[in-house]
Amino acid sequence: MSEIQNLRDLPATHLLGTGTPMCAGCGGLAALHEVYDILGTRTVFVNAAGCMTLLAVYPFTPFRGSWLYTAMAAAPAGAQGVRDALDILRAQGKIATDEDLQVVVLTGDGSAYGMGLNATSGAMDRDLDFIYLCYDNEGYGNTGQQYSSATPHGARTATSQGTRGYPGFKKDLFAIWAAHRPPYLATVISSEPLDLARKIEWAKDIRGPRLIIAMAPCPTGWEFDPAETVAIGKLAVETGIWPLKEYRDGKVVHTKIVRQRLPVEEYLRRQGRFAHLFHPHRQEDLLAEMQQRVDRYWRQVEEAE
Numbered sequence: 089m090s091e092i093q094n095l096r097d098l099p100a101t102h103l104l105g106t107g108t109p110m111c112a113g114c115g116g117l118a119a120l121h122e123v124y125d126i127l128g129t130r131t132v133f134v135n136a137a138g139c140m141t142l143l144a145v146y147p148f149t150p151f152r153g154s155w156l157y158t159a160m161a162a163a164p165a166g167a168q169g170v171r172d173a174l175d176i177l178r179a180q181g182k183i184a185t186d187e188d189l190q191v192v193v194l195t196g197d198g199s200a201y202g203m204g205l206n207a208t209s210g211a212m213d214r215d216l217d218f219i220y221l222c223y224d225n226e227g228y229g230n231t232g233q234q235y236s237s238a239t240p241h242g243a244r245t246a247t248s249q250g251t252r253g254y255p256g257f258k259k260d261l262f263a264i265w266a267a268h269r270p271p272y273l274a275t276v277i278s279s280e281p282l283d284l285a286r287k288i289e290w291a292k293d294i295r296g297p298r299l300i301i302a303m304a305p306c307p308t309g310w311e312f313d314p315a316e317t318v319a320i321g322k323l324a325v326e327t328g329i330w331p332l333k334e335y336r337d338g339k340v341v342h343t344k345i346v347r348q349r350l351p352v353e354e355y356l357r358r359q360g361r362f363a364h365l366f367h368p369h370r371q372e373d374l375l376a377e378m379q380q381r382v383d384r385y386w387r388q389v390e391e392a393e
């Protein structure tokens with residue numbers, strides 16, 4: 089007990105980074121650090137099962153604020169319970185307004201794009217006052233990187249081992265969420281910290297459902313050297329694979345438009361999950377198809393400008 093009290097006294101970042109069983113170079117953890125530094129300790133994280141669950145090992149947690157664990161599909165329902173409890177305590181005068189807490193769902197893409205989508209949609213319908221933070225490592229990372237609805241076409245995962253990788257396509261979660269017309273929605277990545285910080289600063293003072301998708305380069309699941317996390321993240325943006333954008337007042341705005349995009353190949357070839365596109369021979373048709381999809385997206389953005 090005295091050990092926890094000592095840790096809380098440390099004047100360090102809001103998330104204590106030591107002693108956690110996370111992989112080195114985890115892009116999801118980097119995004120969480122950056123988000124938490126802005127939100128601060130008056131935050132309750134409602135954490136759906138996934139890699140970030142491993143941060144807290146009972147009875148210890150690196151979060152200086154509060155943390156609650158839920159089943160994969162249930163985090164927005166858990167967030168509703170916490171929000172309701174806080175509202176009741178405030179109405180009863182048991183906590184003051186400045187003691188109120190920000191309720192934040194912390195979830196992977198397996199829940200956000202799949203198992204938990206129903207609960208998220210319901211929370212938006214109820215106009216739940218919460219932030220929903222999805223770190224998107226494009227697979228079920230915690231259980232060995234099986235494919236999820238966020239896995240990109242052609243990627244090798246534990247459950248898409250064929251020569252052409254995952255046959256499906258990454259779901260457009262941003263568009264699905266935007267169709268619910270929430271007050272705020274944004275994509276971010278830890279390798280663009282200023283863009284991320286500006287969006288979280290904006291989101292934290294709004295009321296209602298605020299949704300953030302953080303692309304999370306994952307050295308273990310994507311098969312790259314942990315020292316490359318920032319470089320891979322920057323390439324995701326510079327090739328146009330990961331558009332940085334936000335949805336505000338019913339409009340989508342891109343917050344970074346790269347005029348001279350790099351070929352998507354520059355991003356793909358640095359990751360073992362795409363190695364079969366290059367060895368034993370180049371799969372020109374798949375590479376061209378991937379490039380065309382990205383080009384088509386940005387052509388539409390440019391035409392709409």
Ligand SMILES: Cc1ncc(C[n+]2csc(CCOP(=O)(O)OP(=O)(O)O)c2C)c(N)n1
Pocket residue numbers: 137138139140159160161195196197198199200225227228229230231236
């Ligand atoms: C209903 C259900 N099925 C399976 C599991 C096992 N499980 C725990 S974490 C996890 C992966 C979750 O993937 P994601 O949400 O993308 O988070 P990540 O592990 O990538 O951080 C799975 C399948 C579970 N906890 N609950």
Ligand code: SF4
Pocket residue numbers: 110111112113114115116117139225229230304305306307308309
């Ligand atoms: S598997 Fe990936 S997302 Fe999970 S802790 Fe490791 S690097 Fe992070």
Ligand SMILES: [Mg+2]
Pocket residue numbers: 196197198223224225226227228229230236
């Ligand atoms: Mg995942």
